[in-house]
Amino acid sequence: MTVTLSSVPPLRMLQDGPSLGEQMTALPVATLVVKPDNSIAEANVRAETLLNMARSAIVGSDVARTIRIAEAGARFDIWHSNKPIAAYDIKVHAGRTAEMEVDLMIAPIVDHDGWRVVSLHAQSQARKIGHRGSSGGARSAMGAAAILAHEIKNPLSGIRGAAQLLESSQGGRDAALTQLICNEVDRIAALIDRMQDFTTDRTLECHPGNIYPLIDRAAGIAAAGFAKHIKIIKHYDPSLPFANINDDALVQVMINLLKNAAEALEHVAKPRIRVETAFRHGVSVVVGDGKGSAVLPIEILVIDNGPGVPEHILDHLFNPFITGKRDGQGLGLALVDKLVRDMSGFVQYSRDVEAGESTFRILLPMGMA
Template sequence: MAEIMAAMPVAVLILAPDNRVADANPRAEILLNMARSAIVGSEITRIIRIDQINPTFDLWHSDKPLAVYDILLHAGRTVSLRADVMIAPLGEHEGWRTVTIHTQSLAQKIGGRRTAGGTRSAMGAAAILAHEIKNPLSGIRGAAQLLENSAGEEGAPLTRLICNEVDRIAALIDRMQDFTTERKLECQPTNIYPVLDQAIQIASAGFASGVKLVRHYDPSLPNALCHADTLAQVIINLLKNASEALTDTAHPQIRIETAFRHGVSVMLDEGKGNAVLPIEIAVIDNGPGVPAAIQDDLFNPFISGKSGGQGLGLALVDKLIRDMNGFVEYVRDKDLGESIFRIMLPMGTRE
């Protein structure tokens, strides 16, 4: 056990049932800026102090696995830092737990991505493009249509090409403008299954008509706190993304799964506390997966693994899910050869 802990690339603490630290690995000593002898025997609340956590959310007295993403904490003698804290029961030892601290916050990769980065840049670019380019485009298209009437058979294909390219650029700008909206979504307790079924119906009748779509639903899933139309847009985008990835797959299949997950929480912006996210929606395909080189930046604007891709679809998915206080992540199951886009949302009240 000691050798395994020493080899762990993240800070690991072992908690006894009385919430005192029973062991700590070298990474924990470095993170906390404390010797192991000073850590062992101390109460966990003296070692890791969390200011932002909701008082009703008891992080240290739970027998279930917990994951708190992007949390501000004071660790040992170090200054404040943002990290992800994972707590899990220790095998068959009742009351014992492991605590791992990931200082390079995973939330920056899975949906806690802040608008201060690439998305905010895209928002500014979209506003400028809409104002400076879109209006002249309508004039160019109108002129091309007038030319088409007098161009004859030889010139008609060129004028149609102009119109098609103008329409393509205008559509791209429309998609970019989705980043400029800062309106607050009115989220309500929602039965997500009609929303999912609507998105699947649209996909099966159009872009995913040649793909086998499989539903694996948890029948006891409670309502999610979300915006139904926005969630439908997100699921359609993910289904389209998955279907495009299956072009060269012999037996293309997309699975839509739901589940209830305990112990997943993220910190909200601007000191609004934490949000518990137990509602899971997964869109899973058996395609080749996202190239490793772009996985860390997959949800940033203008990042795409598809030839000719604009790199806006997944960035928009990320923004819309964050607008609903959720997060989205991508993982690759190498053993099963599957790509998984997982959405976590807050729970609403039962009807």
């Protein structure tokens, strides 16, 4: 079936292939095309299923009435913006369906002012760890984790004391290494304190800060240990402004992502990891709870040339205890997701099949001095 859009320039044909309209019809994601006046111009088959409405009823309807934000007291209007918008884990009433939680993407159509493509992902790919239900088993696991955290902190204090004694006995020799031990012990102790509140909504203290010393610190730890045989390449945007961050949290996030990349490169002949930064104009995420949309222009990329995440865990990649590694515990990426969200940011995974690269993308808010 060929789909045509009224008042839209003719869709081009791909050589020896289906038209763009036919491709839209076959998309596995619910997709709408919206006019400048917010009326829906087109809907694919998946949208009919998700909205529980026939295409004839969808086309011509007001998108704000067809997809209604369910959060009480919401002060934001996603339907009157010409910027790209990504709304993750947002509750909506869609068509004739009951309230559901979705990832909603709005992308302006280039050279057609006011026209937008809207996609709805019914199963969120980035659920908030703090909002997941906790069964009795999960509560027991968290109780055990709290006991384990307490037991770990005792030997940490001993390690720190030993490092200080070693530094004094060496007369200042190897001071950099002993200071590194002390710094890492302090960071791990702070992390354990944070892990004890893993399922709470306690606010993480953030401040405007320079991300580069923190990224370099994490890269230095990686290069001295788990990634010592892997080339780490840095491509930094020198004009990047301060981000709103927690220093220890960002270091931990970067260490976890670098370690994840290093483990993925175990059997790669020429392993490499790239760390890149950029400023992305117009990137915003609807944060929910009536708080409006957050602008997240600070981008950090961790890219590796490994085989990528196994297909069967993609939808649950940031959930605790989900891992594609034989000896993995499935907590590294869950903690990354938790800490990035605590900094009011967002993390996502993508795979470039042609380049043979996997990318973890962190988006953070800009720090206001």
